[in-house]
Amino acid sequence: MVEPTENNLLCDLLGIRHPIIGGAMYPCSNPELVAAVSAAGGIGVLQPVSLVYVFGLDLREGIRRIRSLTDRPIGMNVLTERSSDRYLERMQQWLDIALEEGIRFFVSSLGNPRWIVERVVPAGGLVFHDVTERRWADKAVAAGVHGLIAVNGRAGGHAGDRTPSALLEELGDIDLPIVCAGGIGDRRAYREALGLGYVGVQIGTRLIATTECSESDEYKRAIIEADEDDIVLTHRITGVPVSVIRTPRVAREGTEAGPFERWLLTHPRIKHRMRLLYSARSFIRLKRASRRGVVSHRDYLQAGKSVAGIRSVEPVAQIVRDWTAPEPTSI
Secondary structure, three states: OOOOOOOOHHHHHHOOOOEEEEEEOOOOOOOHHHHHHOOOOOOOEEEEHHHHHHHHOHHHEEEEEHHOOOOOEEEEEOOOOOOOHHHHHHHHHHHHHHHOOOOEEEEEEEOOOOHHHHHHHHHEEEEEEEEHHHHHHHHHHHOOOOEEEEEOOOOOEEOOOHHHHHEEEEEHHOOEEEEOOOOOOOHHHHHHHHHHOOOOEEEOOOHOEEEEOOOHHHHHHHHHHOOOEEEEEEOEEEEOOOOOOHHHHHHHHHHOOOHHHHHHHHHHOHHHHHHHHHHHHHHHHHHHHHHHOOHHHHOOOOOOOHHHHHOOOEEEHHHHEEEEHOOOOOO
C-alpha cells in the first residue's frame, strides 16, 4: 500500500500537503468549504457558477473571501462546453480574473480544454481535465493538459461507467498524473485509491456532509443514511446520466427523460444549450428547496457511491487528519 506523504507527486506539483482535491460542486461549493479543504492540507476547487449565481458573489470578491480564510493554494473549475458564445465569453473572463487573483490550478470538464491550457500555461499554471474513458483522455492529452482526473462509476454528479481499477488500467500508459474521482468516502477508500497507483483523490460527496458545507441538514442526513444501493443514475437533469440519491421524488418520477425531453437534450444543434438550461433549472429548484429544508423529498440530491462510507457530519480538517494519519505500528 502506498503511503500518502508530503513527497507525493500531486503534492509536489500543487504545493499541498496531502493528495486530496476538493471537487468543485454546483451548488454545494460555498467559499468556507473550498477554503477548509485547502487549510486542511489538500486543495479546494471553487465552482464559479456556484460562487456567482448561488452565493451571489462577484467572482473576484468570492476568490478574495476564500483567500481571507486560508493562504493555502486553491483551484478553480472551468467548464469547456461551448453551449453559447456568451457562455464561453463569460467563462473566459472568469478564467482571466482567476489568473489575475493568483490561482494557478484549474480543473476543466466537458469539451476540449485547449483554450484553457493556452491561457493558463503562459501564467505558469496547471490544468487537469475530467475524463471518464480513454478517448476523452487522448483528446485532453492532445490539448496539452498536465494531468487527468479519472471519474469512475462510483462518482456523484456526471459519473463514468468504469471501476476505479479498470479506468486506471485503461489510462495507465498515459504519462501524466492521474487522480481518482468517485467512491472516496472514508480512509479505506482513500488508501485503496493510492494503493492502486493513483497520485491522489478528488472528493465531492464526502464534503457535503461536513460542518463547513452550507447545504441543508436534510441533504446531509440523506447522505449519511444512504447506502451505495440508494445511488441511481437519472437522465432527467441534463439528459446525460447523473448520480443521485433515490429519494421519493426520484422513485415516483423515474430516471428517464420523456420523449420530447430526450429529443431536446440529444439534438445535435441544440443539445448543449438545452443541457445547460435543464441543469440550471434543476439546481435552482434544488437550492430553493434546500433552504426550505425539504430537499430529500422533492428534488434531486447529487451523491456518489461513497455514501457507503459516510456516517457522520464532521469538520473537513478532521476528515483529512483521519485519512492521512500513518498506520499504527505493531510492537
